[in-house]
Amino acid sequence: MSQPLPRGGTLLLAVIAGTAIANNYSVQPALAAVAADLGVPLSVIGLVPTAALTGCMTGFALLLPLTDHLAPNRLLTAQLTALAAALTLAAAARGPVLLLAAYLLIGAAASVAAQAGNIAGRHAPPGRGGTGVAVVAAGMSAGILLSRLAGGALTDALGWRRMLLVFAALALLGALAAATLLPRQRPHTDSGYRATLKALPPLLLHQPGLRRAVATGGLWYFAFNLVWIALTLVLAQPPHSLGPTAIGLYSLAGLLGFAALPFAGRLTDRYGPHTVITAAMLAAAAGTALLATGLGTPPVTALGLALFDAGCFAAQAANQSRVIALDPARSGSLSSIYLAVYFTVGALGTAVAAPLLDAVGWQSTALTALSASLLAAVLGRR
Structure with missing residues (x-):
C-alpha cells in the first residue's frame, strides 16, 4: 500500500x-x-x-x-x-x-x-x-x-x-x-x-493494454502537433496574413483544456478512462471540423481550437491514468515507454505538417487530423 x-x-x-x-x-x-x-x-x-x-x-x-x-x-x-x-x-x-x-x-x-x-x-x-x-x-x-x-x-x-x-x-x-x-x-x-x-522494450510486447494506450495517445498527439504547426503557417499566409502576436493569441483557446482537466479527472474516476477518451476525442474531432470549415471567422477558429485542445488534454489525462492502473508497482516503467513513444509519434506530426500543408492545403490537412482523432475515439473504447 x-x-x-x-x-x-x-x-x-x-x-x-x-x-x-x-x-x-x-x-x-x-x-x-x-x-x-x-x-x-x-x-x-x-x-x-x-x-x-x-x-x-x-x-x-x-x-x-x-x-x-x-x-x-x-x-x-x-x-x-x-x-x-x-x-x-x-x-x-x-x-x-x-x-x-x-x-x-x-x-x-x-x-x-x-x-x-x-x-x-x-x-x-x-x-x-x-x-x-x-x-x-x-x-x-x-x-x-x-x-x-x-x-x-x-x-x-x-x-x-x-x-x-x-x-x-x-x-x-x-x-x-x-x-x-x-x-x-x-x-x-x-x-x-x-x-x-x-525490461522496458519488452513491456510493449507483454502488455496489450500499454500497446492500446500508446496507439491511442500517439494518434491524438500526432493530430495535435499537425493542427497547431499547420495552423500557424496558414494563418501567416494570405488571405489571413496575421502577425505573430495575433497568431499567438489563439493559443489562449487552450485555457479551456486547462480548465477542463480536473473535471475530466473526476469523470475518469467515475466512468473509467475508456469513456472519457472516446468522448474527448469526439470533442476534438468536432473542433477539428470547425477549423477545417471556418478558418476565415475568428470566433469559429477560437471555438474549434478550444474544443480540440480540451479534447486532447482530457484524453491525455485519462490515458495516463489507464497506463498507471495497468500495474501501479511498475507505473514508472510503463509511463516511460508510453511517453517516449507518444512524443516520438507526435514529432512525426510536427515533421509532416508543412509538407502536407503545401501538398494538399489546409482543409485536407485538418481532415487528416480529424481522421486521427476519430480513430483514437474508436481505439479508446477498447
Whole structure:
C-alpha cells in the first residue's frame, strides 16, 4: 500500500510539474536576445528548444522509471536541484556549446513533471487516481501555456540570464517543498534500476493494454502537433496574413483544456478512462471540423481550437491514468515507454505538417487530423 500524499500534496505536485516543464519553453521568446548577447547566428541558438526536447525525451526514457525505485521526496528533491543547477549553468554560458549542453540537462531534469504525475496517480486515495493525474496534468498545461509569456516578460524586465535564475530559484523552492512534504516511503521492487531499463522494450510486447494506450495517445498527439504547426503557417499566409502576436493569441483557446482537466479527472474516476477518451476525442474531432470549415471567422477558429485542445488534454489525462492502473508497482516503467513513444509519434506530426500543408492545403490537412482523432475515439473504447 502506497503512503498517501499529505493534504495539498497533489497541488504541490501540479505546481512542481508546471514550473519544471515551463523551462523547455520559457527561453523561446528570448532567443534573439540570447543570440545577440553571445554574438552567434540565430540559427545556432534556434537549436536550444531542440536540445531541451531531446533532453526531455531522454529523461522520460531513463529517469521516469526511477519512480519505481526511489521515495518521492528524495527523487523529486534531487531532480529539481539538478534542474536548478542546469539553469544556473545556462545563465552563466558564454558560448553556444555550453548553452546547448545545459539545455540538454535542463530538458532531462524537466522530465520531473512526468514523475510528478506518476506519483500523484500512485499515491492518490483509492478511486481518486484519475483526479490526481488530471490535476498534475493541469499544472503542466498551465506551465506550457504561460511559460513563453513569463519568459518573455522576465527577459524584458531582467535580461535572459536573470530570467533563467528566477526559474532556478523556483526549482529550488520546489525541491525544498518536495523534501519536506512528499512521502518518504520507498516503492517495493524486486529488481534493480539496470534490470528495469532492460525490461522496458519488452513491456510493449507483454502488455496489450500499454500497446492500446500508446496507439491511442500517439494518434491524438500526432493530430495535435499537425493542427497547431499547420495552423500557424496558414494563418501567416494570405488571405489571413496575421502577425505573430495575433497568431499567438489563439493559443489562449487552450485555457479551456486547462480548465477542463480536473473535471475530466473526476469523470475518469467515475466512468473509467475508456469513456472519457472516446468522448474527448469526439470533442476534438468536432473542433477539428470547425477549423477545417471556418478558418476565415475568428470566433469559429477560437471555438474549434478550444474544443480540440480540451479534447486532447482530457484524453491525455485519462490515458495516463489507464497506463498507471495497468500495474501501479511498475507505473514508472510503463509511463516511460508510453511517453517516449507518444512524443516520438507526435514529432512525426510536427515533421509532416508543412509538407502536407503545401501538398494538399489546409482543409485536407485538418481532415487528416480529424481522421486521427476519430480513430483514437474508436481505439479508446477498447
